[in-house]
Amino acid sequence: MTGAGGAGPRVLVTGAGGQIGSELVPALRAQLGDGRVLATDVKDVETRLGAPFLVLDSTDGGAVADTVRSNGIDTIYHLAALLSVTAEERPQAAYSVNLGSLVAVLEAAREAGARVFAPSSIAAFGPGTPREGTPQDTIQRPTTMYGVTKVAGELLCDYYHRKFEVDTRGIRYPGLVSHVAEPGGGTTDYAVDMFHAALSDGRYRCYLRPDTQLDMMYMPDAVRAAQELMHADPARLRHRNAFNVSAIRLTPARLATEIRALVPGFEVEYDVDEGRQAIADSWPRAVDDSAACSEWGWRARYDLTAMAREMIAHLSARAQPVGER
C-alpha cells in the first residue's frame, strides 16, 4: 500500500468484520473509492470485505501506529470492541480489548495527526440516569463492563481532543439492526434474531420481556450518522464524545407485531434471561438526541415499518436459491 500522498488508503477501519464495519466499509469505499479504505480485523475476513484488507490486532499499539504511519492514514473509524453480553462473560478481556485498542488508536492518531471516530453506546448510561428523554449531558454510572469501557472511552476521546488536539468524535449508538452481518454478544441482538427466526422457523423464543423498550436503529442510518458526524463542521460541535442519537423506540412485542404483518402466523414466546434483562433494564428507554440534531443535522430516515420491510426483503432474497431470486 502506498504512503502519504499516493492513491492508497486514507481511512482505516478497525473491527471491520463486525456488525457496523460490514456495512460501513462498503459505504466508505463507495464514497471515497475502494483503494482509499483499509479494512482491518483481528480475524481474516478479506473474502467477505474485499481489499484492501489487513489482519490487525488493534490492541497492538505498535502494529496500529505502523499501519497508520505507513499508509498515511488521516481518518480512523475504530469499531473493534466486545459487546455487552460477551463483556459480562469476559469482563477482563472486554476491558483489555475495548480500552487497550482505543488507547492504541488514539496514540497512533496523535502521532499521525489523524481524526478518530470511536462509537459509544446507550450502554454508557446506567440505572441512575433518567430513562425517558435521557439528556445529552447527564449522570453516567453504567453497571456493566461494556458500559464502563464506553464511558471511559468517551472521556479518553475528549481528553485526547482537549490535550493533544486530536479530532475525536463519537456516537452513543442504540441497538443496531442489520441484515448484512450477524450481531455477536449484544443484549439487543434479539431484534436481528427475530427477523431470521421468523423466516426460518416462523417462531422465536425471546430472552427479554415483551415490554422492554430500548432505542434501536437500522444499520444504514447508523452508518450514515458516522459519516455525517465525521464530515460535520468542527466549529459547530459543542459536544464530541459522544452524541446521543435516536431512531426507533422498540420493544420485542412491537417488533413481533411488525414482523407478523409481513410473515403471517409468526409466533413469539418469552423465556426471560435474567442476566440480559438486567443489562437492558439498566439502559435508557428513550434518549434525547436534540444535540446531534442541532450540532450536525442528525435525522433518522428509517422508522420501524421501513426497517422491517427492508430486513424481510433482504433476508427472504438471501434465503431463496440463486436461480429463483
Ligand code: VAH
Ligand atoms: C449491545 N448492540 O447489545 C450493543 C449495543 C445498545 C446496545 O451497544 O451490547
